[in-house]
Amino acid sequence: xxxxxxxSLISKIKEKTSRFILTEMAAQGIHDLATSHGDIIYxxxxxxxxxxxxxxxxxxxxxxxxxxxxxxxVRTGYVAKERDATDSRILHVALTPKGEALQPIFENISQRxxxxxxxxxTDDEKNELLRILxxxxxxx
Numbered sequence: 001x002x003x004x005x006x007x008s009l010i011s012k013i014k015e016k017t018s019r020f021i022l023t024e025m026a027a028q029g030i031h032d033l034a035t036s037h038g039d040i041i042y043x044x045x046x047x048x049x050x051x052x053x054x055x056x057x058x059x060x061x062x063x064x065x066x067x068x069x070x071x072x073x074v075r076t077g078y079v080a081k082e083r084d085a086t087d088s089r090i091l092h093v094a095l096t097p098k099g100e101a102l103q104p105i106f107e108n109i110s111q112r113x114x115x116x117x118x119x120x121x122t123d124d125e126k127n128e129l130l131r132i133l134x135x136x137x138x139x140x
Contacts, residue, residue, distance in 0.1 A: 017117070018035050020113055020116065021035050021038070021109060021113065022034075022035065024109040024112065024113075025105075025109065028105050030105070032076045033078075036061075036069055037069055037072065037073055037078070038106060039059040039061075040055055040059060040066070040069055040070060040073060040079070040093075041078060041079075041095065041099055041102060041106065042106065043055055043058040043059055044079065044093065044094065044095045044099065045103055045106075048094060049082075049092045049093060049094035050093055051090055051091065051092055051093070052066055052067060052070065052091050052093065055070070055093060070093055073099070077098045077099075078095065078096060078098055078099035078102070079093050079094060079095055079096060079099050080094055080095075080096050081093055082094065
């Protein structure tokens with residue numbers, strides 16, 4: 001396989017996984033989120049609340065992008081922002097009950113995505129794929 005073919009294939013896999021996630025969310029009645037919002041919501045499932053800088057670091061996006069994504073999540077009622085009690089420059093972000101209610105839906109979608117992704121792939125192949133992907137990631 002040529003390098004250009006591999007890059008094209010990676011791009012197509014990313015596109016198909018995004019489409020899969022959006023289709024699954026729509027089937028669950030979730031029409032107001034993009035896949036990038038899911039990164040923030042997932043990070044907040046693992047932490048009770050995070051600062052904007054912590055979210056940016058956690059999801060590996062710049063702070064201005066995170067600000068725009070969080071603002072939409074606030075408008076749609078999935079998260080709330082709160083100023084730090086000791087430093088008003090710091091904003092904390094936490095899930096609302098509406099955002100927390102997405103957790104079982106997101107976990108189900110994630111499991112179905114992984115099941116689809118790994119159909120016909122052996123455990124040895126999964127381990128090898130992960131090893132190679134980590135190596136490529138570390139190159140950057």
